[in-house]
Amino acid sequence: MISENLLEVRQEIQNSCALVSRNPEEVNLVVVTKSVGTQEMTALYQLGERNFAENRVDVLLEKQEALKAFPGIQWHFIGHLQRRKVKKVIHTIDYFHALESLKLAEEIQKRATKVLSCFVEVNVSGEESKQGVSPAELLSFIQALQPFDKIKVVGLMTMAPFEADEVEQLAIFNQLRSLQEMINDLAYDYAPCTDLSMGMSNDFSAAIQAGATYVRVGSALFKE
Numbered sequence: 001m002i003s004e005n006l007l008e009v010r011q012e013i014q015n016s017c018a019l020v021s022r023n024p025e026e027v028n029l030v031v032v033t034k035s036v037g038t039q040e041m042t043a044l045y046q047l048g049e050r051n052f053a054e055n056r057v058d059v060l061l062e063k064q065e066a067l068k069a070f071p072g073i074q075w076h077f078i079g080h081l082q083r084r085k086v087k088k089v090i091h092t093i094d095y096f097h098a099l100e101s102l103k104l105a106e107e108i109q110k111r112a113t114k115v116l117s118c119f120v121e122v123n124v125s126g127e128e129s130k131q132g133v134s135p136a137e138l139l140s141f142i143q144a145l146q147p148f149d150k151i152k153v154v155g156l157m158t159m160a161p162f163e164a165d166e167v168e169q170l171a172i173f174n175q176l177r178s179l180q181e182m183i184n185d186l187a188y189d190y191a192p193c194t195d196l197s198m199g200m201s202n203d204f205s206a207a208i209q210a211g212a213t214y215v216r217v218g219s220a221l222f223k224e
């Protein structure tokens with residue numbers, strides 16, 4: 001049941017915060033809806049959830065249309081965004097979680113009519129299959145974004161390897177937090193970098209312990 005799953009996830013968010021004396025209100029639950037339809041989304045909306053994430057442009061647009069009578073939803077785009085699809089989606093989302101190339105930044109700059117809140121995706125684990133800038137390139141990447149006045153770097157995003165144990169998850173997420181603090185300390189206007197998008201169904205507890213402010217959870221909410 002969705003409502004029971006949601007209670008469990010909210011409880012685990014609370015417990016993870018308690019472990020490290022964090023205020024649970026700092027942690028935003030982003031519901032990843034790529035495996036479900038609008039019925040499940042409506043159920044979660046009615047249970048109070050307002051942050052929804054998709055990784056396909058066409059599906060996102062369809063769901064936005066279907067849910068347009070529901071006020072107050074924050075829409076997130078996660079996952080790889082093809083440059084040719086930028087113009088279709090940037091004016092309909094509140095957060096973009098996968099900024100990982102200057103070419104993509106250029107396209108956003110060209111198409112945007114307002115500032116887009118972006119997370120820079122960092123490949124902390126170094127897995128070849130993963131998108132993202134390397135930790136070593138992060139500072140120069142962020143500095144190269146300075147001329148793009150349509151991009152605001154609100155934070156960093158990463159994914160831990162699926163098979164990582166909790167010790168490895170914590171190491172990866174703590175590394176992302178160090179990088180976030182390093183950028184935040186520079187106090188660039190265009191890159192406040194106050195947030196951390198990290199943690200999925202199998203590792204959001206570790207992510208919260210390491211400082212996540214946005215956890216992206218799908219399967220834990222929709223399991224049978």
Ligand SMILES: *Cc1c(COP(=O)(O)O)cnc(C)c1O
Nearest residue numbers: 032078079200201216217218219
């Ligand atoms: C699918 C996905 C998630 C959610 O994963 P679950 O394991 O279903 O919680 C989070 N982030 C990204 C980028 C995803 O693609």
